[in-house]
Amino acid sequence: MEIPKIVGAGLVVIGAGIGIGRIGGSAMDAIARQPEATGKIQTAMLIAAALIEGIGFAALFAV
Amino acid sequence: MVFSKKQLHFIIATLVVILPLFSFANPSVDSINDSKNSIPSNKTEHLESKEGKDIKSEIKEFIDHHLKDSYDFNIFGYKNEKGEQEHVGFSLPVMLWDNGLKVFSSSKFHHGEQTAEVDGNFYRVHHAKIYKVDKKNADVTLNAEHEPTNIKPLDFSITKNVFMIFVVALIMFFLFKGLAKSYTKNGGIASGVGRFFEPIVLYVRDEIAIPNIGEKHYKKYMSYLLTIFFFVWFLNIFGLTPFGINVTGNIAVTACLALITYLITTFTAKKDYWGHIFWMPGVPVPMKFILAPIELLGTFIKPFSLMIRLYANIVAGHIVLMSLIGLMFIFKNWIGSSLSFFLSFAISMIEILVALLQAYIFTMLSALYFGSAVEEHHHDEAHH
Numbered sequence: 384m385e386i387p388k389i390v391g392a393g394l395v396v397i398g399a400g401i402g403i404g405r406i407g408g409s410a411m412d413a414i415a416r417q418p419e420a421t422g423k424i425q426t427a428m429l430i431a432a433a434l435i436e437g438i439g440f441a442a443l444f445a446v
Numbered sequence: 447m448v449f450s451k452k453q454l455h456f457i458i459a460t461l462v463v464i465l466p467l468f469s470f471a472n473p474s475v476d477s478i479n480d481s482k483n484s485i486p487s488n489k490t491e492h493l494e495s496k497e498g499k500d501i502k503s504e505i506k507e508f509i510d511h512h513l514k515d516s517y518d519f520n521i522f523g524y525k526n527e528k529g530e531q532e533h534v535g536f537s538l539p540v541m542l543w544d545n546g547l548k549v550f551s552s553s554k555f556h557h558g559e560q561t562a563e564v565d566g567n568f569y570r571v572h573h574a575k576i577y578k579v580d581k582k583n584a585d586v587t588l589n590a591e592h593e594p595t596n597i598k599p600l601d602f603s604i605t606k607n608v609f610m611i612f613v614v615a616l617i618m619f620f621l622f623k624g625l626a627k628s629y630t631k632n633g634g635i636a637s638g639v640g641r642f643f644e645p646i647v648l649y650v651r652d653e654i655a656i657p658n659i660g661e662k663h664y665k666k667y668m669s670y671l672l673t674i675f676f677f678v679w680f681l682n683i684f685g686l687t688p689f690g691i692n693v694t695g696n697i698a699v700t701a702c703l704a705l706i707t708y709l710i711t712t713f714t715a716k717k718d719y720w721g722h723i724f725w726m727p728g729v730p731v732p733m734k735f736i737l738a739p740i741e742l743l744g745t746f747i748k749p750f751s752l753m754i755r756l757y758a759n760i761v762a763g764h765i766v767l768m769s770l771i772g773l774m775f776i777f778k779n780w781i782g783s784s785l786s787f788f789l790s791f792a793i794s795m796i797e798i799l800v801a802l803l804q805a806y807i808f809t810m811l812s813a814l815y816f817g818s819a820v821e822e823h824h825h826d827e828a829h830h
Binding site: 426429440 | 653751754758762803806
């Protein structure tokens with residue numbers, strides 16, 4: 384694999400990681416504020432994480 | 447003998463620590479065989495069993511065999527005393543259309559090593575595809591870019607993936623038919639194996655279908671959503687078994703599922719749906735002209751992303767898992783092999799979660815697209 388491809392793949396993974404990390408952090412904050420809404424927040428967090436992962440994988444395959 | 451809680455913890459901790467000593471990949475035996483037979487070989491798929499393979503190309507071949515489709519159902523293979531490769535499994539029928547229907551068993555291919563002769567035509571498997579070759583015992587002719595130049599007959603054989611789709615369909619059919627029947631027999635309460643799936647069905651209805659599609663129209667789509675959910679979930683779980691069954695990791699399968707979602711959204715959409723696409727309400731008129739092609743493209747891209755998401759998640763997970771298991775054989779000491787064993791164990795736990803999560807995401811996004819297709823027309827202030 385050439386160097387630009389490897390660098391591109393690394394950038395894609397960084398982007399996906401930052402996105403999912405931010406979502407996880409906001410979910411933690413929200414759960415800390417209102418523990419009784421944990422179920423809904425977890426569901427929404429998993430959905431958003433799967434969507435971001437979808438983009439990440441798609442870009443990774445193109446690279 | 448009764449242990450107190452603290453003693454029990456101590457015993458369990460000791461067993462877990464001693465466990466790496468028992469995690470053997472038989473490193474010493476493998477290294478002896480490899481050093482006697484290993485000739486560095488090129489990355490080719492038709493390695494005969496008499497030649498030695500070095501471990502990296504063997505791992506690559508193993509991963510390829512797991513990811514690709516094949517014309518026979520190979521459960522596992524081993525070397526018998528004569529050093530030949532024995533396979534345990536059964537052959538599936540091959541059905542081709544080549545100026546006439548030709549049906550034959552894939553055992554004629556002898557696991558991809560020989561040319562099959564049927565009614566005077568010769569066929570050969572190359573990289574899991576069937577090509578027509580000219581003479582007996584000939585191989586496909588490759589052009590300069592190593593692509594075959596032979597023609598491919600129209601191929602609709604029962605391959606491993608098709609066979610597994612049938613198996614999963616039968617499992618789902620009998621499971622849910624038994625569940626539905628048990629309600630009548632037991633007066634409204636489920637009994638039997640299907641009991642485990644009743645809360646999941648209710649979850650799909652109450653948390654996925656009704657919030658996204660709405661109370662009025664969700665019943666029409668429930669059968670499709672339930673089918674998709676359990677189909678994708680069961681196929682993902684089957685993909686984690688060591689038999690090399692990789693149906694959802696096949697882009698044709700996920701393309702068909704996404705295509706069905708697209709067709710259902712297109713053909714059960716109300717007038718408001720198309721109105722919102724081509725003439726988005728609530729934005730100024732020049733923006734409406736700009737938004738129309740983007741929205742139209744969006745109707746194609748949303749199912750396309752469904753296809754890519756499922757395919758990429760499953761294939762990437764399998765490649766990572768297989769590579770880590772292969773890593774266990776490359777390290778030939780206790781620490782390296784045991785660490786990669788635990789890592790692959792953890793990753794396979796994550797893969798089981800991903801199997802369920804991807805099924806849930808596919809179903810939920812399909813429900814979301816259906817919901818936007820049958821959305822009622824609501825007045826807001828921008829309308830006149």
